[in-house]
Amino acid sequence: MDEARVGQKGRIGHRWWVRGQRPPGLCDKRFASAYIFAAVRPATGEDFALVLPRVCTQAMDRFLADFAASIPADTHAVMVLDGAGWHDPRAVTLPPNLTLVPLPPYSPELNPVERVWLYLRERYLSHRLLADYEAVVEACCQAWNALAAETGCIKSLCAYPYLEQTSS
Secondary structure (H helix, E strand, C coil), X not given: CEEEEEECCCCCCCCCCCCCCCCCCCCCCCCCEEEEEEEEECCCCEEEEEEECCCCHHHHHHHHHHHHHHCCXXXXXXXXXXXXXXXXXXXXXXXXXXXXXXXXCCCHHHCCHHHHHHHHHHHHHXXXXXXXXXXXXXXXXXXXXXXXXXXXXXXXXXXXXXXXXCCC
């Protein structure tokens, strides 16, 4: 589980272009943004995502409650996440069918979802001008739905070697 900020302040990406010339690109100086909260199951490629207006304990509570409601009643999920302040198990309302497992500090490379953010930004969210907050939310939803529609993409992005040694 992780979250990523997407907004009007764009991000440059790689682009093939003529050597010695600068490729055309878009630059936006406005500040509207939204956050994609997502959880993936690397072994199967299953996913769950919400686009929320900010990151805070209340947003995390909403994400956890909606995620817990989406899993079968007889299932207990273990969610691996980073040590952000709004992930603190003492601060969030933890549903009974979830367990949070924090990653060690300063180790984003252990979180499989980090590669998903890179892929989304590179493929769907860079070199765009987004008119307002609603356009940012729409771009987030379209990007996530396009990613989820690519069969096996999430599974291949999240295939970390250490995960093969754990059972799902």
